[in-house]
Amino acid sequence: MINLNGELVLQADQDWTSNRSFLYGDGIFDTLKIVDGKVLFLEDHYFRLMASMRIVRMEIPMDFTMERFEAEIIKTAQMNLCVDSARARITFYRDSSGYYLPKTSQVAYVIRVHPLEQKLYTCLTQAYEVDLYKDFHIAKNLLSTLKTTSKMIHVTGSIFAHENGYQNCLLINDDKNVIEAINGNLFMLKDNKLITPPVSEGCLNGIMRKKILQLAQKVQEIEVVESIISPFDLQNADELFITNVITGIQPISQYRKKKYSAKLSEKLTELLNEYIQA
Numbered sequence: 001m002i003n004l005n006g007e008l009v010l011q012a013d014q015d016w017t018s019n020r021s022f023l024y025g026d027g028i029f030d031t032l033k034i035v036d037g038k039v040l041f042l043e044d045h046y047f048r049l050m051a052s053m054r055i056v057r058m059e060i061p062m063d064f065t066m067e068r069f070e071a072e073i074i075k076t077a078q079m080n081l082c083v084d085s086a087r088a089r090i091t092f093y094r095d096s097s098g099y100y101l102p103k104t105s106q107v108a109y110v111i112r113v114h115p116l117e118q119k120l121y122t123c124l125t126q127a128y129e130v131d132l133y134k135d136f137h138i139a140k141n142l143l144s145t146l147k148t149t150s151k152m153i154h155v156t157g158s159i160f161a162h163e164n165g166y167q168n169c170l171l172i173n174d175d176k177n178v179i180e181a182i183n184g185n186l187f188m189l190k191d192n193k194l195i196t197p198p199v200s201e202g203c204l205n206g207i208m209r210k211k212i213l214q215l216a217q218k219v220q221e222i223e224v225v226e227s228i229i230s231p232f233d234l235q236n237a238d239e240l241f242i243t244n245v246i247t248g249i250q251p252i253s254q255y256r257k258k259k260y261s262a263k264l265s266e267k268l269t270e271l272l273n274e275y276i277q278a
Helices: 020-024 041-055 066-079 152-163 207-216 263-277
Strands: 002-004 008-009 027-035 083-093 107-115 129-138 170-173 178-180 184-190 193-196 223-226 239-244 249-254
Touching: 002 083, 002 178, 008 066, 020 083, 020 170, 027 041, 027 066, 041 066, 041 083, 041 207, 066 107, 083 207, 107 223, 129 178, 152 170, 170 249, 184 207, 193 207, 207 239, 239 263, 249 263
Parallel strands: 129 170, 193 223
Antiparallel strands: 002 008, 002 107, 027 083, 083 107, 170 178, 178 184, 184 193, 184 239, 239 249
């Protein structure tokens, strides 16, 4: 079952061939984690989604409050029997005819929910090798920081990683700086300095990125900064990890011949779980 504009319907009954998100990538989405009947980081998700819709000039429904936002997601989780721990995706798309120019900017939305095995985050320290994906570059602009339904670079990067036996790939922008992974933000630890690229570099304005920046301030002897990361910096780092709301923190074990520790990743995962439980 999916949630289509507040109505629970069978996904197979829907025809997406006239959907503007399908035709033109004219959509905004967000991925959320549900734990014990609540959406984690609800306020952050809601306001990021509303800001994203304003940036792409979608007409935000007046009745789509934060309370309704959570209620529709939880309703869908309940119908799919996965309210204890689940992954939810909500996609807003312009519900209009037209070609590149839509006739209106009114929106519709669809919610899909899938169960997750664990409520709390786990720092998985098994082999996790990455490499740079250099076929295409992320543009340094505001649209790149949004979760739009136009993610062809991330799709082709995922295929590249799979074909070459990597668990993930790191993406670069037009200046050849490293900005993020395929499925999350990138953090680098070097000499007790925790670095993540600024949003101005074109990386996703991630919810988990924001939380890790806050939690890392609590770790003694760690300086937290937003700064440019070059490919050369990766080979001099002590630790690399990827963050997103579903996985939490994923340590990178190897980039080319360089191998990394996961001590800070484990510590931050503990702090993250304490924050959630509190």
